[in-house]
Amino acid sequence: MNCPYICYITYISNHVTGGLMNIGIQLLQYTLSGITIGSIYAMVAIGFNIIYNSTGIINFAQGDFVMLGGMIAVYFYKSLHVPLFLSGLCAVSIVMCIGMLFERFAIQIVKNSSIITLIIITIAASILFKGGAMFIWGKDAYILPSFSGDTPFMLFGATILPQTLWILGFLFLIVSALTVFFRFTIVGKAMKACSFNKRAARIVGINVNRMILLSFALSALIGGIAGVIVTPITLAHYDRGSLLGLKGFGTAILGGLGNMEGAIAAGIIIGLLECYSAGLISSGYKDAIALITLLMVLFFRPGGIFAKKAEQALKSY
Amino acid sequence: MLTVRSLKSYYESICALKAVSLHIEKGEIVTLIGANGSGKSTLLNSIIGLIPRITGTILFEGKEIQGLSSYTIVKLGIALAPEGRQLFSPMSVLDNLILGTYHYYSFKNRQKLNDKIEWIFELFPLLGKRKKQLAGTLSGGEQQMLSISRALMSEPRLLLLDEPSTGLAPKIIENIFRTLTELKEKTNLTIFLVEQNVNLALDICQRGYVIETGQIILSGEKEELMNNKEVLRAYLGKE
Amino acid sequence: MNSLLKTSYAKACLTFIFSIILMVTLRNPYYVGVLVFLGIYIIITTGLSLLMGYTGQISLGQAAFFGIGAYTTGILTTKLHMPIILSFPLSFILTVIIAFIVGIPTLRLKGHYLAMATLGLGEIVHIVFNELLSLTGGPSGFGNIPLIKIFGIELDNDFKYYIFVWAIVSFILFLSLNIVHSRIGRALKAIHKGEITASTIGINTARLKLYIFVLGAGYASVAGFLYAHYITFLSPGTFSLRFSILLVTMVAVGGMENIWGAVIGTSVLTVLPEYLRFFKDFDILIYGIILMAIMLTRPEGLYGIKIPLKRTGNNG
Numbered sequence: 033m034n035c036p037y038i039c040y041i042t043y044i045s046n047h048v049t050g051g052l053m054n055i056g057i058q059l060l061q062y063t064l065s066g067i068t069i070g071s072i073y074a075m076v077a078i079g080f081n082i083i084y085n086s087t088g089i090i091n092f093a094q095g096d097f098v099m100l101g102g103m104i105a106v107y108f109y110k111s112l113h114v115p116l117f118l119s120g121l122c123a124v125s126i127v128m129c130i131g132m133l134f135e136r137f138a139i140q141i142v143k144n145s146s147i148i149t150l151i152i153i154t155i156a157a158s159i160l161f162k163g164g165a166m167f168i169w170g171k172d173a174y175i176l177p178s179f180s181g182d183t184p185f186m187l188f189g190a191t192i193l194p195q196t197l198w199i200l201g202f203l204f205l206i207v208s209a210l211t212v213f214f215r216f217t218i219v220g221k222a223m224k225a226c227s228f229n230k231r232a233a234r235i236v237g238i239n240v241n242r243m244i245l246l247s248f249a250l251s252a253l254i255g256g257i258a259g260v261i262v263t264p265i266t267l268a269h270y271d272r273g274s275l276l277g278l279k280g281f282g283t284a285i286l287g288g289l290g291n292m293e294g295a296i297a298a299g300i301i302i303g304l305l306e307c308y309s310a311g312l313i314s315s316g317y318k319d320a321i322a323l324i325t326l327l328m329v330l331f332f333r334p335g336g337i338f339a340k341k342a343e344q345a346l347k348s349y
Numbered sequence: 350m351l352t353v354r355s356l357k358s359y360y361e362s363i364c365a366l367k368a369v370s371l372h373i374e375k376g377e378i379v380t381l382i383g384a385n386g387s388g389k390s391t392l393l394n395s396i397i398g399l400i401p402r403i404t405g406t407i408l409f410e411g412k413e414i415q416g417l418s419s420y421t422i423v424k425l426g427i428a429l430a431p432e433g434r435q436l437f438s439p440m441s442v443l444d445n446l447i448l449g450t451y452h453y454y455s456f457k458n459r460q461k462l463n464d465k466i467e468w469i470f471e472l473f474p475l476l477g478k479r480k481k482q483l484a485g486t487l488s489g490g491e492q493q494m495l496s497i498s499r500a501l502m503s504e505p506r507l508l509l510l511d512e513p514s515t516g517l518a519p520k521i522i523e524n525i526f527r528t529l530t531e532l533k534e535k536t537n538l539t540i541f542l543v544e545q546n547v548n549l550a551l552d553i554c555q556r557g558y559v560i561e562t563g564q565i566i567l568s569g570e571k572e573e574l575m576n577n578k579e580v581l582r583a584y585l586g587k588e
Numbered sequence: 589m590n591s592l593l594k595t596s597y598a599k600a601c602l603t604f605i606f607s608i609i610l611m612v613t614l615r616n617p618y619y620v621g622v623l624v625f626l627g628i629y630i631i632i633t634t635g636l637s638l639l640m641g642y643t644g645q646i647s648l649g650q651a652a653f654f655g656i657g658a659y660t661t662g663i664l665t666t667k668l669h670m671p672i673i674l675s676f677p678l679s680f681i682l683t684v685i686i687a688f689i690v691g692i693p694t695l696r697l698k699g700h701y702l703a704m705a706t707l708g709l710g711e712i713v714h715i716v717f718n719e720l721l722s723l724t725g726g727p728s729g730f731g732n733i734p735l736i737k738i739f740g741i742e743l744d745n746d747f748k749y750y751i752f753v754w755a756i757v758s759f760i761l762f763l764s765l766n767i768v769h770s771r772i773g774r775a776l777k778a779i780h781k782g783e784i785t786a787s788t789i790g791i792n793t794a795r796l797k798l799y800i801f802v803l804g805a806g807y808a809s810v811a812g813f814l815y816a817h818y819i820t821f822l823s824p825g826t827f828s829l830r831f832s833i834l835l836v837t838m839v840a841v842g843g844m845e846n847i848w849g850a851v852i853g854t855s856v857l858t859v860l861p862e863y864l865r866f867f868k869d870f871d872i873l874i875y876g877i878i879l880m881a882i883m884l885t886r887p888e889g890l891y892g893i894k895i896p897l898k899r900t901g902n903n904g
Binding site for chain 1: 397398399418419420422423424429431435436437438439440444447448449450451452454499500503
């Protein structure tokens with residue numbers, strides 16, 4: 033997903049600096065791109081984590097929530113001529129509803145099946161979302177205008193697109209909102225409680241099914257937001273979800289499944305790894321390098337990079 | 350207050366309770382005695398709505414509650430301090446208590462919540478000292494106190510206690526049971542106590558039932574049970 | 589007679605006879621071609637079914653072993669002009685060795701972590717196919733892979749190849765059924781039930797899981813070999829994550845508990861898209877709907893045995 037973006041950035045930087053890019057600036061440039069892309073991965077991974085915590089399911093349709101967010105926003109903006117911010121808002125709410133419908137009419141029905149069955153259902157949902165998007169919008173890629181113009185500005189010689197700041201801002205917003213939600217609200221605490229001990233949650237009178245519904249709503253919401261804010265840079269396309277889902281899953285695993293702080297750090301690490309290897313080694317192997325790193329972590333620290341020693345001893349992976 | 354009529358509960362295809370009937374009146378402490386695997390916990394879990402496959406009737410304050418989901422039952426005024434405590438171990442003592450108030454909590458009645466927590470800390474001063482600590486790091490006795498407190502936080506009129514004495518030192522057990530009796534006297538709380546420690550249970554209760562392989566085999570007043578030959582032999586080890 | 593029919597040998601023979609009858613009735617080379625693919629896929633999913641159904645492990649990287657098998661024989665026969673009689677064992681051995689090496693660290697993981705690891709391995713192999721231009725021809729692939737010749741007969745049309753593929757499918761089924769019914773099969777079931785229990789009764793769970801993983805990779809390699817010499821052209825697109833996921837889906841749709849479940853699931857999901865072509869742009873959508881409907885109405889799979897609902901109040 034990041035390739036056109038990197039090319040674009042490199043093009044601008046070369047253009048602005050007259051083709052002579054000093055290695056320091058170049059590194060800074062890669063770092064900035066890495067952080068931007070990593071933020072998106074982090075958002076997808078947070079979506080994975082929320083559903084994982086409440087159900088133990090890896091939702092393979094998570095990337096498709098992102099795709100849908102972008103597609104629907106484009107539809108509102110381009111076809112219905114709704115103002116940009118309103119389009120985004122509509123898209124995010126619709127994706128959230130889709131997430132809830134998915135939980136009610138699919139996950140809820142078979143929730144007592146094995147985890148593998150549940151995962152296959154999320155794969156079926158992913159195919160369904162993709163098929164629906166292709167049916168409605170065809171195979172073209174669409175773009176949204178950047179939220180505040182395309183004029184890049186410079187930071188120590190590296191270029192930053194204004195949209196980058198929007199992405200970082202939204203990541204910050206999402207993380208702070210979630211932190212407040214889980215730490216200070218009763219519903220957030222109840223959701224956390226469900227992930228720790230479902231039986232106890234039932235005993236104290238928490239409606240566990242509603243918490244699961246809420247978790248799907250929340251991750252679809254976050255997916256939708258990611259989709260809207262990233263479309264101005266990477267375009268929206270019906271098949272974009274799979275790769276993003278894969279990256280997001282990798283990020284969630286690297287950060288430790290269910291761990292939000294871990295997801296952010298892991299997202300940025302994977303983003304940086306990709307951009308450095310694309311820029312310094314080979315763009316074809318950038319994903320392979322990120323994946324090999326991920327595998328090494330899995331083999332040697334299966335709980336993710338941030339797992340505590342004691343925790344690792346207790347859990348089985 | 351609570352009437353159970355010919356209740357049958359099933360785990361998968363196994364029938365764990367075979368037509369159990371009992372009743373509990375307001376303000377009573379009623380105990381249920383039985384060996385391991387006799388269906389004691391199943392009965393409590395059935396009352397609170399954790400077991401999906403049950404037949405028969407459960408009346409709470411005149412309302413049929415069998416088949417309702419546990420969150421509705423908790424809202425109606427029943428709370429369970431379950432076997433094995435079932436705390437939210439990675440969360441703080443305070444958070445565990447707050448979650449007990451889940452069904453009526455709102456931002457507006459925060460004051461009530463704080464009063465309630467103060468009240469709990471008066472009942473169990475030990476918990477007050479540990480309020481920021483994670484529930485999983487508490488000692489066994491403190492965990493049991495927290496489990497009971499969490500149940501009390503939901504303002505129950507009927508408190509179900511599932512083997513509160515398991516694995517605790519006699520002194521702590523005594524402490525907990527004293528608090529419970531005091532509580533009952535002060536608030537007229539109804540308690541349904543399931544115990545393996547029969548001496549203890551008979552000591553605090555007014556009436557009791559004896560359960561064996563999913564059936565109630567005996568019931569009566571405290572003294573009746575204490576002098577019953579069968580009880581003496583099977584549960585108190587006296588010939 | 590009845591008990592004879594129940595042996596793996598009889599079942600495999602019946603499968604083969606049935607496939608020949610099917611070919612004779614169909615006659616249309618296009619359909620026969622689809623069924624050749626079906627046979628190739630069944631070989632992979634049988635291995636995957638052993639892994640998923642009998643050890644409870646998941647592999648989202650099976651396309652990689654399929655690809656390694658196909659690319660190795662393809663490269664050996666076109667670039668080095670090696671005879672097929674040599675390229676087949678070499679591609680098989682290479683896949684098995686790779687599976688063995690990656691299997692050791694990978695199978696120590698469980699559940700989602702195992703899924704991620706196998707998925708990562710699959711993607712890495714896929715990237716290598718794309719990037720190793722000198723050998724693989726990169727994204728555009730390479731062609732002119734020779735046809736298979738047995739006893740002087742060149743398998744140059746769909747019918748001949750069909751018979752060859754389904755003979756191998758029957759053999760693979762025979763082998764797998766034997767494994768399932770053997771002592772190992774019962775040990776595998778025990779692993780599925782609970783790993784700790786299995787190891788306490790003296791089953792070396794780690795080693796058995798690794799064997800089955802390697803066996804599944806070997807099957808996939810055979811399938812890759814058959815694929816390469818049928819299509820005679822290879823490009824990385826075939827061996828993507830999407831295909832790995834499709835394979836897992838095939839097993840789940842059919843029912844993980846049984847090898848025949850894999851056969852049925854693979855048949856349904858291979859033949860279905862052929863019918864859906866009729867719908868042009870709808871096809872993915874309808875495919876998704878059907879897949880969802882199957883999983884929702886029969887979560888245990890089409891051929892699955894209904895497992896009594898586990899509702900102890902602990903989960904879900």
